[in-house]
Amino acid sequence: MIFLASFLAFVLVKLMPYEPFTNPKLAPSVRENLRELYGLNKPYLVQYWDFIRDLATGNFGLSTKPGNRPVREIIGETLPTSMLLGGLAFAFAAIVGVTLGVLSALKANGIVDYVITVFATLAFAFPSFVVATVWVAGKIYFPPPIGVVEVVLPYGWDTWYDRLGPILVLGLSIMPYFTRLVRASMLEALQQEYVTTARAKGLPWRRTVFRHAFRNSLIPTVTNAGPLFAFILTGSFIIERIMVVPGVADQFIESFKQPIDSRMVLATTVLLSALIILLNLIVDVVVAWLDPRISND
């Protein structure tokens, strides 16, 4: 899968009709020397082989932007930020989403259920770029009282106060999935015979819910978490761009700015693909652990 992604990325980058060294001030011989330094004069197959070999050794080559910094170094500066953003957003979405889903199911068709459903539907309906923009605008028009936090820019990633926005907005974009999934599967679980049995044998309601209904209702939720990771990843492209988070997704977009930084594009594409594949793998393992029946199939 990763090879396929790398191959596709390579072909697409090579199909783009741009030159990395278009600065008109470059002397012809210097431009030629730069092309050689980056191996751009070699046949495409050799270039692809170089790229794969570099990947295998954990070296992503050099950025073609002025300064020829190692791509690995640039990713090293941006990836932790994205991981933090994605991880916290996911945690927020999972905790809040699942809690709301459980509450909603337990109080099905009551006022609490109604409020939660409306909230989840709204969160689902609004694209994250709208929510992000509203958040930034909100921070401009309603700045926090002076002295509480230092008034900084309405976006950014410098302080935890800044970070709250991107984390919440990104988390909010997938939270409804958790709420809806958990609500539905929880309702279904509550009507199962094993729940009635558990109640009948005298197990307290609280224990019945958490021990039996909740644990079983988690399985569809976790199964869907893999695609949700992918969703977080793509969401982060929008969030990092709008809310000015110096993450790897922002870097990815940056590297497409002309003249295109081909090694950076390739490295980030492969890295992000690998990340999605890896997370899906982890999800499969966790599902098997939650429900032993699956691994027996």
Next chain:
Amino acid sequence: MNIGDETEAGLFDPPKSSYLDTVNRNNALFANLYRYDAAGTALDPYLATDVPEVSDDGLTYTVKLRDDAKWSDGKPIVADDLVFGVQHALDPATASYFASFMLDIVGACEYNSGGKELDKKCSAHKGDGEFTDGKPASVGVVATDDHTVEFKLNRVVPWFDQLMTLQTFVPLRRDVVEKFGAKWTDVGNIVTSGPFKLDSYTPKSEIVVVKDDNFWGADDVKLDKITFRMIGEPKTAYQEFKRKRIDMAFTRTSITPADIDTIKTQDYYVSRPSIETQYMYMNTTNPALSDPKVRQALALAIDRPSLIENITKRGDKPMNTVVPSGLPGYDVFSEGSQDFIGADDAPDTQKAKDLLEEGGWDDSKTLNLVFSSDSGSAPQIAEQIQSDLGKIGVKVKLAPASGDVISSPGYGISPVKSSVDLLLQGWVQDYVDAQDWYQLFTCANVDNGLNASNFCDPEFDKTYDEALTTVDADKRYEVYKRLEAELTGPDGKMPVAPIYQPTNDTIVATYVKQGGKKYELTPAGLMYWDDISITADKK
């Protein structure tokens, strides 16, 4: 002091810096040989003690270094450090764009090319000499004693002294670069020579430099610390400035067209004509534009004063010459144009129409005007030109392209395509000599697209070659005057319509002083930090 900065990467390795922001930041960290004076035209010796001594044949430049200069680790700065700095800039692995300006040094092109394919790459820079073996030691930069360096050239480069202001002519520490490799610029490894030293670097966030007591002029350095904050958006920079969280912004980041009307009346607005030009190139190889009279008509028809008043709004200077004002000798060579275009007034449409007729203009033709759709006011300028040319009966079709496509194949490294009739594009100075502009119209630059008019005139090339070998500045200006006449004079070929000379501007708090006075920009947008201070007015 806090600066609103733009570039993302911490490119502290001087020859790797290529954007103005990085160069300006590095001016705090590294001492170059020369800087420009306040007018931006004459050399101010900085690490050098005096202007370079030039041999009679113009091929050897001798530079003497200060003997009291020290590195940030306390070691003296010696001639060998400068030799290494130049070698490092030429090292192919450094990938310095600015090596382009050093290739006429003996052995420079050979070393930069790794000693390979020299016939193809380096013939243009060989002069009368032979190719060297491509080793760094064969580069013609030699320390003759501890504080004297000799540069040997393959051919006469009359503006070579100007090139020594560039970031490729700074001393660097061989021991540090060799020990740490690409990591030599990391905090803790880096050893610098300027008035400040690197204190911390947070990628994508900020760079902090602090005063270096080892600097020879440390007693006169007023600031203890400068923080360069990475702020990409002009709007954000302006907001931060209003909150006094930055004290000034770098020139390219500070002002959006939407804000200029408000900002330009404030006392924190500083501006200065840039030594730079905005052109409309005309593709001389397209049949519709092959007659010089037609091109003259188009150049005449543009209403420059209206464009500056209504679109750019920065008080830019309308242009009637190919070269911008502010260059040494401008008064002499600008006369070559005889003010044929009459840039300061509304266009003489009748004269333009007459010229069109003389040139046999075919009314049914439509010209494609290519411009960068994402650079500031280019789209509005294109619209005005469309309407101006419409007034003399020339139909123009607007062809917006992304700014980067404009410097891609077709417009930057290969000849301009025939689908381009007119192209809006600028040129910024690399050194203050008119040659930097006249070279754009030589036959040699057609193939690489620098000559975006595809203009090739042997007569012009002959005069141009004469200028290249005229070392005496005053005599060279006379040759430039003939070049100017051949382009923009009444009998000129007019391959390009000069439009205006842009302005550098930015926002600088009034409490920021330079040598105790109001802060002023240099024509090239270069910033130096030694004599900047912040007065008590900052609350």
